[in-house]
Amino acid sequence: MxxxxxxxxxxxxxxxxxxxxxxxxxxxxxxxxxxxxxxxxxxxxxxxxxxxxxxxxxxxxxxxxxxxxxxxxxxxxxxxxxxxxxxxxxxxxxxxxxxxxxxxxxxxxxxxxxxxxxxxxxxxxxxxxxxxxxxxxxxxxxxxxxxxxxxxxxxxxxxxxxxxxxxxxEKFEITDPLQVIDFLGMMGDSADNIPGLPGVGEKTAKKFLATYGSMENLLANTHELKGKMKEKVEAAKELGILSKQLATIMxxxxxxxxxxxxxxxxxxxxxxxxxxxxxxxxxxxxxxxxxxxxxxxxxxxSIEDSSDDEPKKSTKKAPPSTEGQFDLFAAPGTGSITDEAIASGFKNIENTNHFYQHINSPLSRKILLQKLLQQKSVCFDTETTGLKALEVELIGISFSFEIGKGFYVSFPEDQDETKTILEEFRPFFEASEIEKIGHNLKYDLKVLSNYNMPVKGNLFDTMIAHYLINPDMRHNMDILAETYLNYQPVSITELIGKKGKNQLSMRVVPINDQTEYAVEDADITLQLKEHFTSELESGNVTKLFNEVELPLVSVLTAMEIEGININTSYLNELSVVLTDDINRLEKNIYEHAGEEFNIASPKQLGIVLFENMKLVDKPKKTKTGQYATGEDILSYLAKDHEIIRNIQEYRQYKKLQSTYVDALPNEVNPKTGRIHTEYMQAVAATGRLSSNNPNLQNIPIRTERGKGVRKAFIPRDENYVLLAADYSQIELRIIAALSEEETMMNAFKNGEDIHASTAAKVFNIPLDEVTREQRSNAKTVNFGIIYGVSAFGLSNQTDLSRSEAKELIDTYYETYPKLKAYMAAQVDFARDHGYVETVLNRRRYLKDINSRNAVVRGAAERNAVNAPIQGSAADIIKLAMINIYKRFEKENFKSKMLLQVHDELVFDAHKDELEIIKPIIKFEMENAFKMSVPLDVEIGIGDNWLEAH
DNA sequence: GACCCCACGTA
DNA sequence: GTACGTGGGGTCA
Structure with a gap:
């Protein structure tokens, strides 16, 4: 002992x-x-x-x-x-x-x-x-x-x-632990900036130690080395000794x-x-x-245990270690760790009592349905064949209404049978008095819609709940379970493997595993709901949750299912034209450069422009040390160099072609012939939606060639037109109203051109004497205010020098003193409370607002100003969408809301309904939220999205 | 194939 | 200066 x-x-x-x-x-x-x-x-x-x-x-x-x-x-x-x-x-x-x-x-x-x-x-x-x-x-x-x-x-x-x-x-392949110092000295350590011997890595260091035993002995025998290695090591003898000293622990x-x-x-x-x-x-x-x-x-x-010489070996089954041969020598702290279960002692399915039941017979389904119908609130989750909700097939649905218990109804591959089984549950899904709980319900609603199964009743979406509780975090169920329930769910990759070629379908997972996995999800979601109800309350966002975000789930679901029609053949023709232009530009660029290279590679382009052609004395570098070749850099050089103008054009056309013209036709759903974007409701920290697969919120409009892409978005058929309704200057109106800056409020109330009006006031001239340039500068400042201006940023965006920009900003604040006071008040509020909020009390927490690092703090301060503005605009258009959707449902219009682009809504408008829906849309948007400044909405109509503007 | 960076489209 | 998503290049395994 x-x-x-x-x-x-x-x-x-x-x-x-x-x-x-x-x-x-x-x-x-x-x-x-x-x-x-x-x-x-x-x-x-x-x-x-x-x-x-x-x-x-x-x-x-x-x-x-x-x-x-x-x-x-x-x-x-x-x-x-x-x-x-x-x-x-x-x-x-x-x-x-x-x-x-x-x-x-x-x-x-x-x-x-x-x-x-x-x-x-x-x-x-x-x-x-x-x-x-x-x-x-x-x-x-x-x-x-x-x-x-x-x-x-x-x-x-x-x-x-x-x-x-x-x-x-064994690890270092040495004979004495002290040789670790020689090893580190030879291979160096980038994290500690120990230089090491040039060209020597892990492998070579081990080889050297096996042969020479120490740094000193290696350096004394460099004559035995060969070729490049010999040269390099001999030239670095001092560095070698120094590295060894640095690696030595005192x-x-x-x-x-x-x-x-x-x-x-x-x-x-x-x-x-x-x-x-x-x-x-x-x-x-x-x-x-x-x-x-x-x-x-x-x-x-421990009296018994103390006979152990070594600490007790872990008996807990730990997740596979990430520290393999390679990781052993990785720089400390830089490894990105996939397994976040540092805290030992997460609960999981193996150490937690649960009763999850597979339901697969007519009788058991009948009993389950009866149980379901007795509940006030049920959590459910669908398992499917993939990720694209509108294209997948249903594999199973899990239900849970009691913690630790749940049921998994499985469906066969035969889609007719699946339909029949799902039909049995129609009374449940259509029961409007039963609350439906889920995590990312929009997905499940879309899957069910494939089988013509609408879901009624109040919703509770835990993903969205958490988005309101803390919009800056991510909201994966796994992470939420770990954070709030101290529970680590079965990982999907354990079941079906990593995404990519070898990923299995849920269909081939043994039914018991399916059941455990699927019901666990419903069980966890149910538990999260309990948790989040009170957290929503303490964050003062319950109302926002119930009256805006949850109703919006159904609205977005409908919009996504609807999709929008595009003119594929037109896009294909456009692509041909673009290809011609691109080829022509490519030829010109190669001629100017005197060599051929990949223009689309910023790395190669930078070398051609700044090393070979030496267009600039001191080229700017990016943070990774490459030459910067962004649009802002190129535009300075454009007037002096034709090659630059060609590159700008080349870039523009390439972008249009790859991101839009060629990509959009591939996104057309084969069943519907339409494009169904997906709106992300829990991503943008300010409360905005985002759009992906494909992103329809960044379709070009600014340039002539870009506008061509917009023309591809068309009404569903000849009985329809596209209707676009835009808020005019909504963010400026919000900041005017929130700051109660009367000068600006009056300009809006009088229907003035706000940028011209600003220019007149700032430059102290009559409105009709404002030049184009003055208006443009005023416009830039107006936008800058929303983002949290700096003189530096403004001078970059305009032709103004830094000091002129500063002067303009100063006069601006003098003209609109309350606006400045409002911005300062937002920052103060954030310092005191740690968050800022929108008109509907949507919060954004700003952890860096009291940072001692001025750069970090500055960013947080700009967020403190911007988040309430951008977020309030998002709140308002969300309200409008909900109200418009309700009206359209009630009136049973053929016209449908299709897209939202932050301050714009796009509709497929039936020609017969045009005159009825136009005032409805305008009214609901302008009156979605009452402020001391009127909101103004412009409506356009056309045979494509461009014309509708 | 996975990941990062750069560049660029929108509000 | 705010907020996003996507595509191509480059690099590493």
Whole structure:
């Protein structure tokens, strides 16, 4: 029996960074807008260690002020690391607080890195007879490993790997752990900016070590090397020695290991609870409480266990580790982690009681239906053959109305039989008194519509609920389940594989797995609903949810099902013309350049223009170091160089052809002959819709050639025309009304040309003397205001110099003082509350509004101004859509609403109904929301979308 | 094939 | 300066 004392030394920043990047795609933001990913990631790892190992001695080590010695050696040391993310800077003080409350010793030494502190302490403690575990994912520590010193590498998804001497020797293919230093020195480390030997990577470093054993010995024998490698290494001898020094962890930091100081005491549970509550760490708090509540019980048990020399091996089934051979040598913290289950202890289908039943007989279906009809509220979810709702077939429907229980009705491949079975459930779907719960219900409604099965009754969509609770997050059900229910659902990829060639159809998944997967989804969604009902309430968005977003689901469903007709043959002809133009331009460009290259490659184009042709003395570079060749750059050069004008034209035509002219015909649904875009209701952070598959919200209109594409959008047949209804200047009207800036309000009330009116006031001249240029500049400022202007941005957009732009903005604010006050008030509100809101109380949280980084804060401030404007406009058109849809339904019009483009609605208008629907549309849009400024809607009609404008 | 970057279409 | 989605090139596995 070994009673050797154990010391755990935790490398804080390594775990903090790792935690932060693990959540990078779905940062954990609490209701105050604080990004808690780093704190959560770190605490999960720390609690995991404590829970598993019950260490009696433990300390957490931080860097402070970087390594003075290493920077002296090599100025660039760690210089090319990105600045520490804001969220991490904010996280560290919290982590200190929590550690203090947990009574965990913190080790920092100004001017030294945590590596060095841990190294020094490890060696000291080893001498005093301790077994030392360095808790870190960083491979650099392998050099410290000895008989009594181990690396304790936390795994994603819980569990850990222990690296002792044998593991290190095997991983690095060396004979002594100290050779890790030579290894790192040879291959370098881009994250730490250790240069390494040029041309030497992992493979070569291992080979060198096998042959020469050390950096010094390699450098003494470079004559044995061959070719390019010989030249490179010989030229870099000094660099090699320096790299090795940089990679060496120091063992003489002025710190002293004192067993008493490092003893792990009982935490101040009250204080920790308070901190966790403040951070809104519900699951972590549970985890923490369990860890320390079990403390005494565990200690008794551990008498038997203490015969283990090594920490207990994990028995929990952890998800497949991402740390394979390759990952071992990846830069720390940069790996994008797909498995976010850092917190061990998610519930899942295996450890949670549930009763999910497959329903596959007439009798059982009948019983289920009767049950369903007795409910006030039922959650359902469809399983289908694919993702395109209007083209897929139904495979099954899951239902749940009681937590942990649910049913899965499966359907055969035969579509007639499927129809018959589905018909049995018509009483349920048409029952208007039963609430239907789902996650992304629009999809399910569309699938059911394929079988002519409309759904009635109130809806509750958990995806949209969460979109209102926090629009900046993503709303996948899996993530929501993990965040709010501490539950990790069966992953779809586990069932049918990764998307792409080898993906299976749900049809071939064994029926038991189908049932478990499908009912789990309905079960989880049901549970999320309970959760979100109160969260909507506390976010003050219940009304917005019930009266705008949920009714809109049905409206969008109808619009998507409707689709729009396009003139395919016209587009095909257009493509031929474009191809001719493109070929002609291509020839000209090659002639000017004196060489042939891929004009569509910005990389190649940049080299031709700026290296070979040297069109500019100091070409601008993009952030990745390539030459910038964007439209803004080219337009400066256009007047002097024909090749530039040709390139601009080439780009324009290529874009039109690839994105629209050639792509749109492929999007025509073979069954309906129409294009059915998909509106995303839970994507845009401001509350706007977005459109994809295909995106019909960015169809060209500005250029002559672009307008050609619009002509392809046509009415359904000769009895119809397209009707387009546009809000005129809705965002400016909103900002005028919200700021109560009377000058601007009056201009709108009097029906003035707002940009000319602005120009007259700003330049202090009569309205009829405003020049085109003045109006244009005023227009740019008007728009700039909405986006949060800067003099820099304005001067970029106009011919004005920076100082002229600044002067214009200043006069603008003098002309409209209340507007400026309103903008400042929005920013203040955001600082105080952490969010801003629209006229319908739609919120956007701005976590960076108090950031100490001026650039980051500036962006948040512009959002504080823009989000309420853009979002209120979105609110208003959504209201109008709902009201118009209701009227159209009620009147049973043949005319249909087809598209929404942020401030415009497009209709297939039956010629006989034109005069009836025109005033309805105009009225409903202009009166959707009452403000102190009138809304104005312009209606156009035509045989295609261009003419309708 | 998956992913990022660049460029560019709209409001 | 705000908000999106798509297509092609380039790179890596």
């Amino acid at each position: 070994s009673d050797q004392k154990r010391l755990f030394l935790v490398d804080a920043y390594a775990l903090i960074f790792r935690g932060y990047y693990a959540f990078i795609k779905n940062p954990r933001i609490n209701s105050k807008g604080l990004d808690t990913s780093a704190i959560m990631g770190f605490m999960n790892s720390l609690l995991d260690v404590i829970k598993r190992e019950r260490p009696d001695h433990l300390a957490v080590c931080f860097d402070k002020g970087g390594s003075v010695d290493r920077v002296e050696m090599f100025e660039a040391y760690k210089a090319n690391r990105d600045a520490t993310p804001e969220a991490i800077k904010l996280a560290v003080p919290y982590i200190y607080e929590i550690l203090k409350a947990m009574h965990i010793p913190i080790m920092v030494k100004e001017g030294f890195e945590a590596d060095d502190v841990i190294g020094t302490l490890s060696k000291q403690a080893e001498k005093e007879g301790y077994k030392v575990y360095m808790v870190t994912p960083d491979k650099d520590f392998a050099q410290l490993v000895s008989e009594n010193i181990f690396m304790y590498k936390p795994r994603f998804g819980g569990g850990y790997d222990i690296w002792g001497v044998p593991e290190v020797l 063992l003489d930091v002025p710190v002293t290991f004192d067993a008493d100081d490092f003893t792990l005491d009982q935490p101040d549970i009250e204080k920790v609870t308070e901190l966790f509550n403040e951070l809104e760490f519900r699951n972590l708090l549970t985890n923490f409480s369990k860890t320390f509540a079990d403390e005494n019980a565990e200690k008794v048990n």
